[in-house]
Amino acid sequence: MNSQSVDEAKHEEVRLMKGNEAIAHAAIRYGVDGYFGYPITPQSEVLETLEALRPWETTGMTVLQAESEVASINMVYGGAATGKAVMTSSSSPGISLMCEGLSYIAACELPALVVNVMRGGPGLGTIQPSQSDYFQATKGGGHGDYHFIVLAPSTVQEMADFVGLGFDLAFKYRTPAMILADGIVGQMMEKVILPPQRKRRTDAEIAEMCPWAATGDPRGRKPNTITSLELDSATMEQNNLRYQATYRRIEQSEQRCVEYLTDDAEYLVVAFGSVARICQKAIDDARAEGVRIGLLRPITLWPFPSDAIAALTPRIKGILVVELNAGQMIEDVRLASLCRVPVHHYGRLGGIVPNPGEITRELNRLFPEAFDASNKK
8 A cells, every 4th residue: 555545544434424414525535526406315415514513615626416316416417528427316207307418418428326215106205215116226217228337336335435435436437427326225224434534636637538528628629519419310320329239348347246155156146236235134043054056246337247157157056135115126136147057036015115024935935845854954
């Protein structure tokens, strides 16, 4: 570790806070230029924490409560077009209102960070936790053939860590990134190590790093035009082919997941977010009975960690996908497993969260041979 790293490490802090609060603290420490948002349960603490911390007085970060979600995403659009590190946060119905703007940002190949702390739907639904925005996030919530990188935290620490990771990936690939958290992760409190403070980039550094941006560069280059509108079909096709090439690079390089007790597993549970933590306890209980079962937790929901699941499939007898929805990620799991093994789903709806005992019972119901074999040993 060099002297600069040692100095930065001294400025790390260990704090107890909510996941939403961790997002706000991490955004300031990353050196975010601007946050534009609108309150909605269960993510309102992101904006409230930023307003309480008043980062405009210390780092110069802009924090603005817009008049609506539509306004906030278009402010992000404008800020991202200048090469600034800008972000917003909302919850399910609010993200739906942002989808048009997200499509524009993706088409203009602009980096930005969006946080969705999911609540139950459809419609206004409930303020209780859900994971029912999986399709919206991973399949491109707005119109057109596009994707953005989707990160799924399961801890408050990851809520903080994924702010920096999300921005780093967004700028690397010039695409929006989303932190897709369920309401449990947003509202629960845990110990978190906050990163050291980073300086915001200067205008000169932005001009150097983002030659595509509308920076008003004084060095005499031609103005950059940033728009998603293209009336020539041949040119628009080339634009789309360029987007798809970027998505293929992301799929090849950025699949991320965590495996738990998969080395000898004969059965597999796949879950993300807070549900993965519940499943881990269920797996520990099953292991105590001699059942060889493991857990795969996707960190990137897009790109989905298909390679890891495909690698496990030849020795797996069955898979259970557990989600707080009616069955969405299960489709990607089935595709990744090439339909070579049975893939089942267990989900709770309306804001009801399963306990480990429910999941263990479901595993026993689906794979009785595994539990029967363990009882005979």
